[in-house]
Amino acid sequence: MDIRKVQMSGGSSYIVSLPKNWVKKSKIEKNDPVGLIIQDDGTLLITPNTSGDQIQKIWECEVSASTDRTFFLRCMIGAYISGYTSMKIWAHGRLPSFAMEVIREFTNMAIGQEVVEETENTVVIKDLLNPSEMPLSNTISRMSVIVIKMHQDALLALKENDIVLSENVISRDNDVDRLHWLIGRQANLILNDVNLSRKMGISADDAVHFFLTSRIIERVGDHASKIAKNVKRLSDKKIPTEIVANIEDVSSNSLKIFHSAMEAFFNADIIRANQTIIDSKYIEEHCKKLNACSMDFETSVAINVVNISDSIKRVADYSEDICENVINAVVGINNKM
Structure with missing residues (x-):
């Protein structure tokens, strides 16, 4: 845990410095706004996401002729449940025919998942369902x-x-x-x-x-x-x-x-x-x-x-x-x- 002291500014405001590593990782620049959210347990959450938009996460998976079909489907279901908003399935050459079959099976099974991009060696699936x-x-x-x-x-x-x-x-x-x-x-x-x-x-x-x-x-x-x-x-x-x-x-x-x-x-x-x-x-x-x-x-x-x-x-x-x-x-x- 990183312990920091609360300081007084201007006689009426309390301030605390932000960890440098977190600021860099979050790509926060001078004068950028951050969101402050008071949690039910009394903790304070600081987030660079001030828009409230859903966090976008991309899952990538390489498939080949040797990829196990059932394991591939289970991984897609796992990525879906884990909350990835996009899935990119790709191959070094042409996507195996079984991969396209599994992708169609998955999109028919999972709610809100649709193919939004398809080429000879890549398929991108995007979540079109608004969770709220x-x-x-x-x-x-x-x-x-x-x-x-x-x-x-x-x-x-x-x-x-x-x-x-x-x-x-x-x-x-x-x-x-x-x-x-x-x-x-x-x-x-x-x-x-x-x-x-x-x-x-x-x-x-x-x-x-x-x-x-x-x-x-x-x-x-x-x-x-x-x-x-x-x-x-x-x-x-x-x-x-x-x-x-x-x-x-x-x-x-x-x-x-x-x-x-x-x-x-x-x-x-x-x-x-x-x-x-x-x-x-x-x-x-x-x-x-x-x-x-x-x-x-x-x-x-x-x-x-x-x-x-x-x-x-x-x-x-x-x-x-x-x-x-x-x-x-x-x-x-x-x-x-």
Whole structure:
């Protein structure tokens, strides 16, 4: 830590000198303005960015014929979530055809990413989405609505033996992933750009809270997809209506727990969060009974029923995690007041 003494100037102003290395690195000249931002914890942030414009970061990646396709895609997703505003993909010669395929796949998956420049050996992708136009709370709300509908449709597919609906549920998991990546991206942007944080009215702590919750919701979506996959495997099996009814009942109650957890999240209600954790405990007992009943069937049926039961239980478990995050966040905020 660089310690500097506060001095008095003119009898009414307090001044402190700026570190020379920082001034040079920030390319600040004499008489240039700097921004002063008072943080919630009492610290003072000094920034050369007085316009409030989003910080521009460029990620560059060289590809060749030997580049692993999957690794390349994962790196692009990582750069997107990390908050790079532009991506430059290039090759010494002509860009491999697989690279163009991966780039198209990525721009279709990631929200706000568009190719703005393309030559034989270079592609530039730019973020065209204004982060402040996509509030984190709206994205979280949309994610929760999607995953609830996914679970409901997965159970409807089981009841009606609808393979097409099962496949539709599985495909919707991509929509949840895209929104989760967007939350992760915006959280990183907020953590690294205090001006954006102020513009969006979201603190760094809030950004982390939203990201942790979106990660949990994304996992709830994964289990809806897993249920749908197990339903597909049961399509040629005869499942007693009583078992299907029991699965529907347990799933419905588990989704009620999830809905209650999301209500606690949006309302910052720690009382409801605590009660939801208590209410979720009985889901495990119902799932155990469901698993025991499945043992009366042939192995191929029992395995898939148990898998469905486990995914239903995980929804309640993840709902508990959301509620615990709510309690942690609200108690943390109250302690700062």
